[in-house]
Amino acid sequence: xxxxxxxxxxxxxxxxxxxxxxxxxxxxxxxxxxxxxxxxxxxxxxxxxxxxxxxxxxxxxxxxxxxxxxxxxxxxxxxxxxxxxxxxxxxxxxxxxxxxxxxxxxxxxxxxxxxxxxxxxxxxxxxxxxxxxxxxxxxxxxxxxxxxxxxxxxxxxxxxxxxxxxxxxxxxxxxxxxxxxxxxxxxxxxxxxxxxxxxxxxxxxxxxxxxxxxxxxxxxxxxxxxxxxxxxxxxxxxxxxxxxxxxxxxxxxxxxxxxxxxxx
Amino acid sequence: xxxxxxxxxxxxxxxxxxxxxxxxxxxxxxxxxxxxxxxxxxxxxxxxxxxxxxxxxxxxxxxxxxxxxxxxxxxxxxxxxxxxxxxxxxxxxxxxxxxxxxxxxxxxxxxxxxxxxxxxxxxxxxxxxxxxxxxxxxxxxxxxxxxxxxxxxxxxxxxxxxxxxxxxxxxxxxxxxxxxxxxxxxxxxxxxxxxxxxxxxxxxxxxxxxxxxxxxxxxxxxxxxxxxxxxxxxxxxxxxxxxxxxxxxxxxxxxxxxxxxxxxxxxxxxxxxxxxxxxxxxxxxxxxxxxxxxxxxxxxxxxxxxxxxxxxxxxxxxxxxxxxxxxxxxxxxxxxxxxxxxxxxxxxxxxxxxxxxxxxxxxxxxxxxxxxxxxxxxxxxxxx
Numbered sequence: 001x002x003x004x005x006x007x008x009x010x011x012x013x014x015x016x017x018x019x020x021x022x023x024x025x026x027x028x029x030x031x032x033x034x035x036x037x038x039x040x041x042x043x044x045x046x047x048x049x050x051x052x053x054x055x056x057x058x059x060x061x062x063x064x065x066x067x068x069x070x071x072x073x074x075x076x077x078x079x080x081x082x083x084x085x086x087x088x089x090x091x092x093x094x095x096x097x098x099x100x101x102x103x104x105x106x107x108x109x110x111x112x113x114x115x116x117x118x119x120x121x122x123x124x125x126x127x128x129x130x131x132x133x134x135x136x137x138x139x140x141x142x143x144x145x146x147x148x149x150x151x152x153x154x155x156x157x158x159x160x161x162x163x164x165x166x167x168x169x170x171x172x173x174x175x176x177x178x179x180x181x182x183x184x185x186x187x188x189x190x191x192x193x194x195x196x197x198x199x200x201x202x203x204x205x206x207x208x209x210x211x212x213x214x215x216x217x218x219x220x221x222x223x224x225x226x227x228x229x230x231x232x233x234x235x236x237x238x239x240x241x242x243x244x245x246x247x248x249x250x251x252x253x254x255x256x257x258x259x260x261x262x263x264x
Numbered sequence: 265x266x267x268x269x270x271x272x273x274x275x276x277x278x279x280x281x282x283x284x285x286x287x288x289x290x291x292x293x294x295x296x297x298x299x300x301x302x303x304x305x306x307x308x309x310x311x312x313x314x315x316x317x318x319x320x321x322x323x324x325x326x327x328x329x330x331x332x333x334x335x336x337x338x339x340x341x342x343x344x345x346x347x348x349x350x351x352x353x354x355x356x357x358x359x360x361x362x363x364x365x366x367x368x369x370x371x372x373x374x375x376x377x378x379x380x381x382x383x384x385x386x387x388x389x390x391x392x393x394x395x396x397x398x399x400x401x402x403x404x405x406x407x408x409x410x411x412x413x414x415x416x417x418x419x420x421x422x423x424x425x426x427x428x429x430x431x432x433x434x435x436x437x438x439x440x441x442x443x444x445x446x447x448x449x450x451x452x453x454x455x456x457x458x459x460x461x462x463x464x465x466x467x468x469x470x471x472x473x474x475x476x477x478x479x480x481x482x483x484x485x486x487x488x489x490x491x492x493x494x495x496x497x498x499x500x501x502x503x504x505x506x507x508x509x510x511x512x513x514x515x516x517x518x519x520x521x522x523x524x525x526x527x528x529x530x531x532x533x534x535x536x537x538x539x540x541x542x543x544x545x546x547x548x549x550x551x552x553x554x555x556x557x558x559x560x561x562x563x564x565x566x567x568x569x570x571x572x573x574x575x576x577x578x579x580x581x582x583x584x585x586x587x588x589x590x591x592x593x594x595x596x597x598x599x600x601x602x603x604x605x606x607x608x609x610x611x612x613x614x615x616x617x618x619x620x621x622x623x624x625x626x627x628x629x630x631x632x633x634x635x636x637x638x639x640x641x642x643x644x645x646x647x648x
Binding site: 028030032047048049050051069070071072073074075094096097101102104105106108109158160161180 | 308312313314315318319320321322325473474475476478479480482483485486487488501502595599602603606
C-alpha cells in the first residue's frame with residue numbers, strides 16, 4: 001500500500017514539474033537587426049543580439065525598425081512607433097512571399113525573353129562623406145537658462161565607442177566620459193554644470209585627442225539675472241513677431257537661431 | 265525512322281565530343297571555355313531568389329573581427345567562452361607570434377577544447393597558426409574544394425589526404441562537435457560526407473545571426489551564443505560592406521550569373537552554410553555523370569526521331585517549328601531541373617540541353633550524308 005502511494009506521489013511530482021516547465025517555458029526573442037534608436041524598457045538601448053525576455057517592453061519611435069528572431073529562426077518585424085510587450089511580439093511575424101516557385105521562374109524567363117533586365121548604372125565616382133562626429137545640439141555659441149542640457153551628436157565614424165568632453169572655459173577643467181551612444185543629458189548640479197559659466201563641448205573617438213584639431217561647440221549657461229535681462233531685451237522683438245502672426249514656438253526658434261538665445 | 269534517329273544521335277554525339285575537345289584545347293577559346301565552366305543553370309535558383317527562405321539560422325552566430333587587434337579579439341573570445349557556446353570556429357590564422365601579453369591571452373583561449381582553429385592547404389605546404397598558439401583540437405582546413413577550377417563555390421570537400429596525413433574540413437569538425445554522436449550516426453553523416461558535396465546554400469549574411477565584436481561586447485546578456493556554434497571571422501568593415509572583398513568569394517547567390525561582377529559572400533558565411541547543411545541533414549544529391557550521359561543520349565535520340573519525322577512532314581515551316589520546340593524544351597527542362605534542385609537533387613542539365621539542341625540541328629547534315637551515301641550505294645532511310 002505504502003509502495004503504491006509512494007509511486008503515485010513520485011508520478012504527481014513529476015507531472016507537476018513537467019506541467020510547470022511547459023507553462024513557464026517560453027521562447028526568447030533575439031534582436032537580429034535594428035535601425036534608428038529603439039529602446040528596451042524605457043531607456044536601455046536595443047543592441048544586435050539583445051535578448052527580449054517575458055517582462056521586457058520594446059519602445060519604437062518614428063523611423064525605428066527592429067527585426068527579431070525566435071529560437072527556431074522565425075523572423076518578426078516591428079516598424080511602427082509603439083511600445084511592444086513580449087506577449088504581443090508573436091503577432092508581428094514577417095510574412096513569407098506568396099509567389100510560387102513556378103510563377104517566379106516563368107516571370108524570370110519572360111523578363112529575359114522580353115529583355116526587361118535592370119540597366120546597370122555605373123557612375124565612375126566615389127562618395128566621401130565626412131567620417132567624423134557631427135555635433136547636433138546644443139548649437140554653437142548659444143546662451144541657455146535650463147535645468148539640464150541634452151547633448152546630441154551624429155557619429156559618422158566606424159567607432160562605436162566615443163568620448164564626450166565638456167570644458168569649462170574659465171578654469172579649463174575638462175569633464176570626460178566614454179560612451180557608446182549618441183547622446184548624454186547633464187544636469188545643472190553646480191558641480192559639472194554651473195550657472196553663469198561658459199562651456200565648450202566636443203565628442204571624439206579617441207580618449208586623448210589633440211584638442212587643437214577638435215571642433216568644439218560653445219555655450220553659456222546663464223544665471224537668472226542674465227536670463228531675465230536677455231529676455232527683456234527680446235521683448236520688443238517678440239512682440240513685433242507676435243503682431244506679425246508668428247506662433248510662440250516659431251518666435252523662440254527664430255530668436256535661438258539669430259540671437260543664439262535659446263529657451264529650450 | 266528509329267534507325268535514322270539512332271545513327272543521327274551517335275554521329276551528333278561524336279561530332280559534339282570532338283568539337284568540345286577542340287574548344288577545351290584551343291587557347292583562343294579559353295576565355296569562352298572558362299566563362300562556360302563558371303556558368304550553371306542552377307545558379308538561377310539562388311540568384312533570382314526562386315525559393316527565398318526568410319528564416320534565420322538559429323544555431324549559428326557569426327562574429328565579425330573587422331580589423332580589431334589581437335587584444336580585442338582575445339578579450340572577445342574570453343567573454344564568448346564565458347557565455348558557454350557549444351563550439352567556436354576561429355576562421356583566422358595567426359601566422360606570427362608578437363611575444364606580447366595579448367598573444368598569451370589569445371593563445372590561452374584558443375587552447376580551450378571548444379575552439380576549432382583553421383588551416384590552409386596549399387600545393388606546397390600547410391599554413392596554420394604560429395606554434396605558440398598550440399591547440400588541443402586538430403585544426404580543420406578552410407579550403408572549400410581542391411579539384412575544382414571554377415571560381416564559383418558550389419561544392420566542398422570534407423576531407424583531404426595530403427602530406428602523409430588526413431585533414432578534415434573546418435566546417436565538418438564544427439558540425440561534428442555540435443551534433444550529438446547519436447544524431448551524427450542516425451544521419452549517417454560519415455557516409456554522406458565522403459568525397460565532394462554540393463553546398464545547399466541557406467542564404468547570405470542576412471540568414472545568420474551576425475554582429476561585430478563591439479556589438480557583442482556591448483551585450484549585457486550574452487545568452488544569444490549559449491549552446492550555439494559561433495564563428496569568428498571577417499565579415500567586412502563595417503559588417504556586410506559589399507565593396508569589401510577580403511576573404512569574399514563568388515557563390516551561386518551572386519545576382520549576376522555570368523559575366524563580370526564582384527564576389528558576393530564572405531568565406532565565414534560559406535562555412536556557416538556548410539555547417540547549417542550538415543547539422544540539418546539537408547544534403548543535395550548529385551546525379552552521377554553516368555546517368556547524365558544516359559539522359560543526354562535518350563533526349564538526343566528522342567529529339568532526332570521527332571525532328572526527322574517533322575522534317576519529312578513539314579516542308580516550309582520546319583525550321584520555325586524546330587526552333588520553337590527546342591526553345592520550349594530548354595525552358596521546360598531548366599524548370600524541371602530547378603524543381604529537382606528545390607527537392608535536393610542536382611541534375612546538371614547543361615550537357616543534356618546542349619547535346620539535344622545540337623542533335624536536332626545535326627539532322628540537316630545527316631540528310632546530306634544520306635543523299636551522298638545514296639549516290640554510292642543504296643542506303644535505306646526514312647528521309648529518302
